[in-house]
Amino acid sequence: MRSLLAAAGLVFASFSVLAQPGTLERLKTLQADPVALKAAVEAGRKASFFCANCHGETGISKMPEVPNLAGQNPSYLLEQIRKFGSGERKDQFMEGLIKVLKDEERVQIALFFASQGAARSKADAGQVARGKELFAKLCTRCHGDGAHGNDQYPRLAGQNLVYLQTSITRYRDGTGVRNNQLMSIATATLKNDDIVAIGNYLTQLP
Template identity: 65%
Template sequence: MRKILGMAFPLPLALSLSLGLLAAPAHAAPPKKETAPAPAAAPAPTTPEEKLAAMKINIAAAVAAGKKASFFCANCHGEDGNSKYPEVPNLAGQNPAYLLEQIRKFGSGQRKDEFMQGLIKVLSDDERVQISLFYSESKVVPGNADAALVRRGQDTFGKLCVRCHGEDARGNEKIARLAGQQKEYLIRSITRYRDKTGERIDPLMQIATAPLTNDDIKAVAAYLTTKR
């Protein structure tokens, strides 16, 4: 017989108990808690399109920054995107994605204008997005035109232009807003598309404008400039 912890046990059993006590740790380690992996941080926006989507979340801050960054644009396009000159387009109310793409094209030289290219090249990607958002949030100021000419232009627009530019002539992310645009700018642009003399080549626009006379173009421009 052998005593273990003051109690008598037969020798084989006592030996087994002794070995078991020696093998057992003095203090058992608590089980490890399984922790869920931390969620991966969302990647920072890098492309202009991604930055545009991100800045829309805090639109007020982006618009304020865009107004500040667009100070040199105001000389021609006006402080709020309503042009000071009849041959210079209004930018107010344009879709921000459309504006951003036109800025990119000027910056890359895809659209040709020495003055615009020089100004845009100094803008950062963030400033380009902010300017686009600033102008898109500005309200366009419509022009005035002869009522009879407006009615004629509305009819022509409905036949040739509404399919792409929409019934309200506000376009979309890829097509320009024409509502409230400068009349002289519209006349020049439509004429260039018809005559294939502009720096922008667009087969659809060339097809749509091909049947227009000069008077038709003036009527369409009169209609569009009065729209909000």
């Protein structure tokens, strides 16, 4: 049953990426051309001036509930921008903001934040070992050993602790703010103190 659900989730996950072939294709084209990529990153820096109010000028947020975008995988960023735009992912402010961005700006902004050096935060040292153990057992198969993610899965290393804990809890509890079947399954057995331990482990990773 579990693996069947996981397989169904995988199908959904790939559909959601395929739902925006235009922008994803554009992102890949730019990534393959160093000169065009450099120009796109610069355009993204300019286009993201308003985002900096909350996410920081280089994507390192100063507010605990706002995620860092620096060093995140660009296709993941693009996909989350799409989800806010379509209302699949809920956040009053983000949903409104994203609607005014043109497709090309979305791609440029994703490439800009992705190109910036990732953050790293302090953690409660007493939580890290248990968080590491839980993460290795339940999460690395998608997010990777160092939690750097890949083209399909987000980077979690160095993410803000409060944001991590809120996000993991939302997936587990099925609040409807963010739905993802793979993440609901992966977090189903976590207790609140497991989420604290995993968050502390992830936030201090380079």
